[in-house]
Amino acid sequence: GAVVSQHPSRVICKSGTSVKIECRSLDFQATTMFWYRQFPKQSLMLMATSNEGSKATYEQGVEKDKFLINHASLTLSTLTVTSAHPEDSSFYICSASPWGQQTFGAGSRLTVL
Amino acid sequence: AQKITQTQPGMFVQEKEAVTLDCTYDTSDQSYGLFWYKQPSSGEMIFLIYQGSYDEQNATEGRYSLNFQKARKSANLVISASQLGDSAMYFCAMREVYSGGGADGLTFGKGTHLIIQP
Numbered sequence: 001g002a003v004v005s006q007h008p009s010r011v012i013c014k015s016g017t018s019v020k021i022e023c024r025s026l027d028f029q030a031t032t033m034f035w036y037r038q039f040p041k042q043s044l045m046l047m048a049t050s051n052e053g054s055k056a057t058y059e060q061g062v063e064k065d066k067f068l069i070n071h072a073s074l075t076l077s078t079l080t081v082t083s084a085h086p087e088d089s090s091f092y093i094c095s096a097s098p099w100g101q102q103t104f105g106a107g108s109r110l111t112v113l
Numbered sequence: 114a115q116k117i118t119q120t121q122p123g124m125f126v127q128e129k130e131a132v133t134l135d136c137t138y139d140t141s142d143q144s145y146g147l148f149w150y151k152q153p154s155s156g157e158m159i160f161l162i163y164q165g166s167y168d169e170q171n172a173t174e175g176r177y178s179l180n181f182q183k184a185r186k187s188a189n190l191v192i193s194a195s196q197l198g199d200s201a202m203y204f205c206a207m208r209e210v211y212s213g214g215g216a217d218g219l220t221f222g223k224g225t226h227l228i229i230q231p
Contacts, residue, residue, distance in 0.1 A: 034218040043204065044158075046218040059218075091156055097216055101148065104158035 002028050004096050006105025013084055014113055021079045021108045023050075023094035029074035030096035035067075038091040038107075050077040050094075084112045115140045117205050117222035124227050126195050133180070134190040134225050136205035142166075144210045147188040148219065149179065152202040161203075164188060165210070200229045 003026040013019050023033055031052045036044040048069055049057040056069035066088075068080040081088055093107040116139040126132045138147065149161040164172045164179045172179045180189040188207075192199060203226075206219040 032216075036218070038156075043221045043223045044206075044219070046220070049218055093156070093158065095158075095219075101160050101163050102219060103160070104150075107156045107158075109156070 002096070002103045004094065004103045004105040006094055006108055008108055009106060010109045010111075012111045012113065015085050016083055019081045019084055019110060021081075021092055021094075021110075023077045023079070023096075023105050025075045025096045028096075030077075031074060033071060033077040033094055033096045034102070035069065035077075035079050036093045036095070038093065040091075044093065047092075052077075081110065084110070086112045088112050115142070115145075115207055115209070115220040117207055117220055119205055119222035119225050121225045122223070124225060126227065126229055128197060128229050128231050129194055131191060131193045132195050132199075132227065134192070134203050134205075134227065136188045136190065136222060138186050138188060138205075138207050140186075140207065140209070142209040145207055146210050146216070147179070147181070148206045148208075149177070149188075149190045150204045150206060151199075152204060152224070154201070158204075162190065195229050197229050197231060200227060202226050 005024045007022045033050040035047045038044045047062045050069045050071040052071045071077040089112045095102040095104045118137045145166045147164045151159040162174045162177045162179050164181045171181050176193045178191045202224045204224045205222040208217045208219050
């Protein structure tokens with residue numbers, strides 16, 4: 001079956017630093033990947049659509065300069081949280097859709113001190 | 114715009130009983146897909162079942178079935194013979210489906226916290 005790998009699973013950083021999260025499709029090519037954010041005890045909210053070889057599409061209210069997305073290959077998308085602050089602490093999870101269903105990575109829990 | 118409503122924040126169910134998790138949706142799209150995911154405390158999103166808007170038969174996957182009532186815009190998940198391991202958050206989600214095979218990201222409901230009691 002389709003596998004999406006996400007790394008790191010947990011990251012703790014100081015306020016003001018940047019953090020990069022990787023999302024890889026291991027056994028299929030993904031021209032499109034999706035990034036979601038989930039605050040504690042809340043639902044997943046779509047942040048942006050990552051498109052291979054072109055700019056990402058951001059949902060309303062998501063800061064493009066804050067959450068940089070790069071999709072340089074058919075198997076890798078990265079999300080960089082720039083100048084992270086405590087309010088950016090959240091669970092970030094990516095997904096890709098090889099066919100019909102969306103397969104999710106295991107998620108990355110970001111804690112900003 | 115799409116909207117998913119899950120009206121049950123939490124449910125307690127006895128082991129081995131069947132359970133129905135409610136989901137209603139709102140969309141102006143003609144072609145769409147409905148999904149159910151399970152999220153245990155570890156955080157991973159586990160795909161359970163999918164129903165396409167043009168599928169005439171309700172989807173089934175093992176102990177999971179989706180009660181799709183298009184006119185009512187509901188897509189309830191039914192879990193038969195519940196097990197202790199079914200305790201988790203359950204999310205209903207949807208997305209528009211394009212004829213060319215492309216798709217948008219998912220819109221999720223707020224989820225239902227299901228607890229199976231022995």
